[in-house]
Amino acid sequence: MENTTQTEEIKNEIAASLGNRACCNLSMISALIRTRGVIHLSQQKSIVLRCSDTVIDFVEKMAELYGLDCQFTLAKKALQCSLMGDILPLLIDSGIVVESVSQQLSLREGINEFLIVEDCCKQAYLQGVFLSCGAYSKNGRFISFWFHGQKMCEDVARLLECYGLNAKQAKRVEGREEPVYVLSLYGMQNMVDLLLHLQATNFALHLQEDVIRNEVIALSHRATNCDLANTNKNVLYCESTVLACNAVLQSDLFADLDETLKNTMQYRIDNPNDTLSQLAQIIGVSKSCVKHRLQRIINLAKTKS
Ligand SMILES: [Zn+2]
Secondary structure, eight states, X not given: OBOHHHHXXXXXXXXXXXXXXXXXXXXHHHHHHHHHEEEEOSSSOEEEEEOOGGGHHHHHHHHHHTTOEEEEEEETTEEEEEEESOOHHHHHHTTSEEEOTTOOEEEOOSOOGGGGSSHHHHHHHHHHHHHHHEEEBTTSSEEEEEESSHHHHHHHHHHHHTTTOOOEEEEEOTTOSSOEEEEEEESHHHHHHHHHHTTOHHXXXXXXXXXXXXXXXXXXXXXXXXXXXXXXXXXHHHHHHHHHHHHHHXXXXXXXXXXXXXXXXXXXXXXXXXXXXXXXXXXXXOHHHHHHHHHHHHHHHHHHO
């Protein structure tokens, strides 16, 4: 499930970062058409593009550049853009239509390699893909891309691999007329890396802060649990040694004990909650000495119980 607000946040940040390089603009428009475009090559030539608000300016600019009419309509709650006119030059420049040696035109599936030779264009392509079909998940655990064609899904997976990011591919059929191909990138650090490549820097920083905050919280929980375990152990030890001292005190063994042991027992009974270190300080001996004496008392108590 998608978190639409956060997806929008990422898209707005990407849109604000878009540059004006001609090479990158072709990568971007190619990504938009390839992921959410339908191409009509019959009499009324057009490209119908489902797009988000964030790319309106960009699409209009490209339409103007290629002398195309550009109309925006709302269809099924989604913004749809129709580019009409001589669409072939744009399709050829963006590598979607390829011309063979015999001048035969054909549609090309997936990403045309020449569009992503330069690093700037690779990034622009990925930005176009996210603007078109990227989603930040509701639980914040993954970022996914939805495609209508398998080839596009595979090609974008390869594009992500260029950045050292391994995304999972899955085909979803249930409840749909046509299958969709989903690419999902898991792991906080991977998501942060992807967002940085997409130029969604602020969102990436927030996520990075969350990662760090979660680590700190987990660490402090572990430390508290450890402290708690030590405290419990200490309480148990105090109780058992006090019990042992009382048992020996009331037994016939007491009279025959040496003075140091008798003193230690008395101190323990008088200070039932003190740690070994605190007892050692009161008695004026080492901690290990107190421990040894208390152990002797516990052993004596055992012979009596
Ligand atoms: Zn470029």
